[in-house]
Amino acid sequence: MTQDPIDSIAHLIQVALTPVFMLSGVASLLTLCNTRLARVSDHMEDVTHRIDSDEGTDAQTHARLVRHQIRLRRRIFVLDCSIVLGGIGGASTCGAALALFLGSLHDSQTISWLIFLFGAALSCTVGALAVFLVDTGLAWHGLRRDGVLPRPSPASSNK
Numbered sequence: 001m002t003q004d005p006i007d008s009i010a011h012l013i014q015v016a017l018t019p020v021f022m023l024s025g026v027a028s029l030l031t032l033c034n035t036r037l038a039r040v041s042d043h044m045e046d047v048t049h050r051i052d053s054d055e056g057t058d059a060q061t062h063a064r065l066v067r068h069q070i071r072l073r074r075r076i077f078v079l080d081c082s083i084v085l086g087g088i089g090g091a092s093t094c095g096a097a098l099a100l101f102l103g104s105l106h107d108s109q110t111i112s113w114l115i116f117l118f119g120a121a122l123s124c125t126v127g128a129l130a131v132f133l134v135d136t137g138l139a140w141h142g143l144r145r146d147g148v149l150p151r152p153s154p155a156s157s158n159k
Contacts, residue, residue, distance in 0.1 A: 019096045023125075026090040030083060030132070037079040037139075044072040076140075083136050091129040098123070
């Protein structure tokens with residue numbers, strides 16, 4: 001019994017789209033991490049400004065602010081790692097869907113436009129996630145360049 005080409009293509013899309021539903025969870029994770037990163041970065045900027053202004057703060061308060069700044073630096077690093085891993089996970093999910101889609105084609109008759117459009121949708125999603133990772137890298141670089149996230153001094157790296 002031969003399958004109707006439309007049913008075959010519909011089944012092919014269902015099989016390829018199944019892993020893409022995971023992207024909803026990945027997108028929520030990326031949104032959460034990005035929002036938290038923005039809040040932590042704003043807080044880091046405030047703490048750095050308070051340390052730099054040093055308006056009559058005593059040594060104990062200054063030390064507390066420096067410790068807080070170190071914790072914020074760690075949080076920024078962890079959130080960036082989470083965003084990078086989430087982006088790679090999302091891109092991998094799209095890659096898996098694309099692989100399932102292309103792997104299913106060898107035994108079925110294809111409709112050129114459907115294959116082109118669905119493949120383009122998956123490819124663009126992978127590209128969007130890759131560009132998001134580049135943006136994260138640029139943001140990290142900007143924080144360091146602007147002095148919001150200072151480079152560790154050689155003395156602090158020996159501890």
